[in-house]
Amino acid sequence: MSGSERADPNSVVTVVLPDGQTRELAGGATGADLAASLGRRAAKDALVAVADDEQLDLDRPLPDGASVSLVFPSSDEGLEVLRHSTAHVLAQAVLRLYPGATFSIGPPITDGFYYDFDLGADADGRPRTFSDDDLTAIEAEMRSIVAARQPFIRAEVDRAAADELFASHPYKIEILDGEADDPASGPAGGVITTYRNTDEFVDLCRGPHVPHTGRLGHFKLMRVAGAYWRGDEHRQMLQRIYGTAWGTKAELAAHLERLEEAAKRDHRRLVTELDLLSFPAELGGGLAVWHPKGSVIRKIMEDYSRDRHEAGGYEFVYTPHLANARLFETSGHLDFYAEGMYPPMEMDNGVYYPKPMNCPMHCLIFNQRQRSYRELPLRLFELGTVYRYERSGTLHGLLRIRGFTQDDSHLYVAPSQLGDEIEGLLDFVLSVLGAFGFDDFEFKLSTQDPDKYVGDDDSWERATTALAAALDRRGHDYEVAAGEAAFYGPKIDIDVTDAIGRSWQLSTIQVDFNLPERFNLRYTGTDGEMHRPIMIHRALLGSIERFFGVLVEHYAGAFPPWLAPIQAVVLGVRADHDAFASEVVAQLAGAGFRAETVPADDPLGARIRRAKLEKVPYVLVVGDDDVAAGTVGVNPRGQPVRRDVPLAQFVAQLTDEVESKAIDVSSNQPLSA
Structure with a gap:
């Protein structure tokens, strides 16, 4: 029964609230009516209702006797609804801006949503793709749709009507044919439901959705990627637009800040900057070689x-690294995991596979x-x-x-x-x-x-x-x-x-x-x-x-002392301090630590900055007084500098940190701090 199919207004619907209390509403009352009865805040913020574990749009009537709760943007369920609805707005904007484009699926995902599109071919027959500039224009169009406060209108249709609605969208027809499952609308074969925003846009979807597009707005389009239809590399390559959506402006800002911080910590960049390992193209994709510094850390981990x-x-x-096919037949890997295994090697004494397990x-x-x-x-x-x-x-x-x-x-x-x-x-x-x-x-x-x-x-x-x-x-x-x-x-x-x-x-x-x-x-x-x-x-x-x-x-690449490939760099203030710096390195090495010195060929400040960029836990600086007294200046990563520290005292401190596997506070602080 749709929102317009009201029951007898003189009848009464009784629902059970999450706290066990019952509430009587007029016959045909909807989730929106329940929200209004609970107060102005609930009426303003509610997104959908849940009746006996079934999510319903707010304009759908509530079943008599049902246990009913309301879903708000602050909940995981609420964020999923917001993201699903925002994905529809994305699809509407793309189809409006790119005549002839068609769309496939657009589900909510962790922290956001995506939608897959086929833009057709250009004049030379090459597949059209999105650019970063396109995302800016699409996002602007989405905001105009949000500003229009377009209602999400649900309808149940038969197959003939669905075929007519989606005649120009072959991916939707394939979903209806049961040849593919759609994360947004579910597998074909059940009730066919659609959601319409305007006369120009309708989508195949099981819902539910927010009452109108004006309930959206805290979103951002993030990136474009290629995605094969149904994940099949032999099928059409589609254009996937990823976005993120949140319940409040502050939540969106916090998420974008987290992404910025994560980008700074991206291991693919840091392992190159810190000379830990690399992925040579000559090896092929997904295979790495470990450089000396990375190998030191790996050895420590493995030991x-x-x-x-x-x-x-x-x-x-x-x-061994490979085995006869008979082993993987016995284990069941050739029955259940063959697609994740490398191709077999034919030999004179049988067929062999590199082991996946x-x-x-x-x-x-x-x-x-x-x-x-x-x-x-x-x-x-x-x-x-x-x-x-x-x-x-x-x-x-x-x-x-x-x-x-x-x-x-x-x-x-x-x-x-x-x-x-x-x-x-x-x-x-x-x-x-x-x-x-x-x-x-x-x-x-x-x-x-x-x-x-x-x-x-x-x-x-x-x-x-x-x-x-x-x-x-x-x-x-x-x-x-x-x-x-x-x-x-x-x-x-x-x-x-x-x-x-x-x-x-x-x-x-x-x-x-x-x-x-x-x-x-x-x-x-x-x-x-x-x-x-x-x-x-x-x-x-x-x-x-x-x-x-x-x-x-x-x-963020700043490994604690017990894991760091170089635990201390010793720098002489001038060239005539290099000999003592080498003595300090020798004593540290004798105590089992990984230390090195850098000759005073460059200014001290430049050498300190270089060591900091390499995220070395300790930079030790030695000058005239240190040579005379057997001390070091200790410049710890992220901590105040200490002068005139007896070398034996520093060795004892580092020994304690390494043996206890202490985590220095600078190791896991945000890079923006």
């Missing part, structure tokens, strides 16, 4: 990981001899390099790469050991991440998809209960992602928050019923019978490369 695993009862293993080879290690319950839990650890084919358009520096090294652990446990092992894993993961400077964590528990899983329900229940109980015992709040587990078992995902508030998914603890079954893993129990172990996949840093990229952005 620390090895030390912690050795102390934690893990056994180290090494496996380490876990099948760890199962082979478990199975090389008969195992006893006395060996469990068996914890295998490997810094194993894997290779996954990522489409070129998805590559993103170290964060999305084709060859990378996982700090991969696979634990084989008896069912009775599962709960304790998960609890120990949680402590282990948080302790290691904490050493790298992360202390803000979020947890998500993904549970069984009732339609897609292996194993029996009882095993799933025990595993899920063990994961939840471990989180509860450790006092970690968590979100339950119902039905989002992989088919082979439930999991815990652990996200960290970086210095500017961004969330990164790093660690996973995943229970697996599939591989023990596929590889027929067994151990002898206390009863002398053969039993199937449970396998736990545990990624801690995820991959060395991606974690390194996250660290670069978290610290």
Whole structure:
């Protein structure tokens, strides 16, 4: 029933509010009527209503007896509605400015929205594209649409009417044909709903939307990208415009400031400026080479990981970089993951693949001899390099790469050991991440998809209960992602928050019923019978490369002393101080620190600035008094300068900072500070 189809005005509709109170409204009352009854502020700010978990436009009648709440811009639901509606305004503006253009999908996404367009070809037959100047004009047109306060009018239509409405928009027709799913309107086959702003613009959409375009306005168009229709590289390349939208001007400004700060921290730029690593074109996309300074940091990371695993009862293993296809047939990767694997290599003794995962080879290690319950839990650890084919358009520096090294652990446990092992894993993961400077964590528990899983329900229940109980015992709040587990078992995902508030998914603890079954893993129990172990996949840093990229952005390249490739630069004020500067470097090196000196060929100020640009934690300056007294001037990164510091005192301070893995306050401050 549309907003115009009113019930008997003498009837009464009763709704239940979120606090449990009931409210009586006139028959046919809408979400807007409910908002008005709650006060001027609610009437002004409400965007949509939710009746019995169904979102409704504010002009749609409320069902009698429904539990009803209102959605406001300050909520996640409200932001999604704002962004979805702003995407419609973007599409309307583009179709108005570019006659003959057509559009495909335009969903809300995290922090914003996008819409995909086909602009057709120019006079020479080349596909037309957007430019940055075009975004300025499109945004201006969007603001004129917002100023017009155009209502979003919902309608349900039959297929014939939909075909007529979208006759000149083939992507919409394909959606209607059920050949594609649309994130904005959902899969075809249900009720066909449209939203119209004016006689000139209508879109296929399930809604809901804000009451009128005047409720929008705190938005900005960000960039243009290419996007294949349906993500298929064999289909049409479309023009995707990304934008961001927020509930208030202040929220928009804060988001743009965060983006500006993130751009300053972009690891792709910083690794080049700091000479840490590079992506030579001769190697091919998604492959990096590590320079000496970057390799120092990587070695420190890997050594620390090895030390912690050795102390934690893990056994180290090494496996090859490729394997016979039979291994990946057994593991199921050729059934479920073939598109993410590199093409096979035909050899005289079979077909081989570069490995995309380490876990099948760890199962082979478990199975090389008969195992006893006395060996469990068996914890295998490997810094194993894997290779996954990522489409070129998805590559993103170290964060999305084709060859990378996982700090991969696979634990084989008896069912009775599962709960304790998960609890120990949680402590282990948080302790290691904490050493790298992360202390803000979020947890998500993904549970069984009732339609897609292996194993029996009882095993799933025990595993899920063990994961939840471990989180509860450790006092970690968590979100339950119902039905989002992989088919082979439930999991815990652990996200960290970086210095500017961004969330990164790093660690996973995943229970697996599939591989023990596929590889027929067994151990002898206390009863002398053969039993199937449970396998736990545990990624801690995820991959060395991606974690390194996250660290670069978290610290903006200003690594804390224990990780910094050069911990101190020693500078003589004049050339006649260089000999003492070299002595200081030698003493620091003797104490196990990474230090270097720069000869006084350039003015002192220029050498200090260069060291600061290289983000060295400590610049030590030595002059006449220091030579005489065996002291140094300490110029710490982001801290006040100290004069006449005895070298032994500085060594003791740096020793304490490195051993405690202290995070100096300058390491994660906003770059604009």
